[in-house]
Amino acid sequence: MRMELATAAGIPGRPNEDWAATVLPASGQGGGLVLLDGVTPPQGDDGCAHSVPWFTARLGGALVELSGSRRDLTLQEILAESIRRTADTHHSLCDLSHVRTPQATVVMARWSETEVEHLVLSDSVLLSESPDGTVRALLDDRLDRLPPGSLASDAIADAQVRNKEGGFFTAAADPDVAHRAVTGRTPRTEVRALAAMTDGASRWTEMFGEGDWTACLGVLRKEGPQGLIDRVRALEDADPGRSRLRGKTHDDATAVYVEL
Numbered sequence: 001m002r003m004e005l006a007t008a009a010g011i012p013g014r015p016n017e018d019w020a021a022t023v024l025p026a027s028g029q030g031g032g033l034v035l036l037d038g039v040t041p042p043q044g045d046d047g048c049a050h051s052v053p054w055f056t057a058r059l060g061g062a063l064v065e066l067s068g069s070r071r072d073l074t075l076q077e078i079l080a081e082s083i084r085r086t087a088d089t090h091h092s093l094c095d096l097s098h099v100r101t102p103q104a105t106v107v108m109a110r111w112s113e114t115e116v117e118h119l120v121l122s123d124s125v126l127l128s129e130s131p132d133g134t135v136r137a138l139l140d141d142r143l144d145r146l147p148p149g150s151l152a153s154d155a156i157a158d159a160q161v162r163n164k165e166g167g168f169f170t171a172a173a174d175p176d177v178a179h180r181a182v183t184g185r186t187p188r189t190e191v192r193a194l195a196a197m198t199d200g201a202s203r204w205t206e207m208f209g210e211g212d213w214t215a216c217l218g219v220l221r222k223e224g225p226q227g228l229i230d231r232v233r234a235l236e237d238a239d240p241g242r243s244r245l246r247g248k249t250h251d252d253a254t255a256v257y258v259e260l
Helices: 052-069 075-088 154-160 175-180 213-237
Strands: 002-008 018-023 031-038 104-111 115-121 125-129 135-138 182-187 193-197 253-259
Touching: 002 018, 002 213, 018 052, 018 253, 031 052, 031 193, 031 253, 052 075, 052 104, 075 104, 075 115, 075 175, 104 125, 104 193, 115 125, 115 175, 125 213, 135 213, 193 213, 213 253
Parallel strands: none
Antiparallel strands: 002 253, 018 031, 031 104, 104 115, 115 182, 125 135, 125 193, 193 253
């Protein structure tokens, strides 16, 4: 089994808000991956005494622990319990009802000898490759389906669509959000490889259009996650006029590649 991951902060010297890990159960059978993209809050009070990296590290740690030790729980149940555990560590100090309380996108995959489970919440990406080379993008596309103008400003997004019915959802302090995640199961024999990316890494396909998801997975196979991130950084640096760039010039970028 091949497992590789790489990450790069968007701004040197600034904490990376992404988080990723892989897990192999002690039995040597099966495994899993977890990838989080922490949501950068706007300037101002978010009701919490803790940083986004503090949140993603604790949520990610709980997700990894439960993914490897609780095979009896579904990924949705694991996400709900991990959110609950993380909230319990700081609810006495922080206002977890604040719309900008620390939060993150979530990608999870877990495999056994017989099947591969997946969970995606918000706009990070999970790719699944079959033995014949067909690549499926397992996405939560609610951000792409928002009404025009919903993301025109942070204030509009927070008031109208962030973690709201008809909008989009991230993992914050409410365990019930786990039921909003996109989930599924695939026979193990139908999956040859998996790849997970935060949107800072998936820019290669989604923003710069350098290749489709099949080509993107091909880059990961040949050059590894760091190779994909290096390609993204080169494209960002080559676009000083921001003809294709949207949002931050450089975003935190993380990718995980697994061959089963």
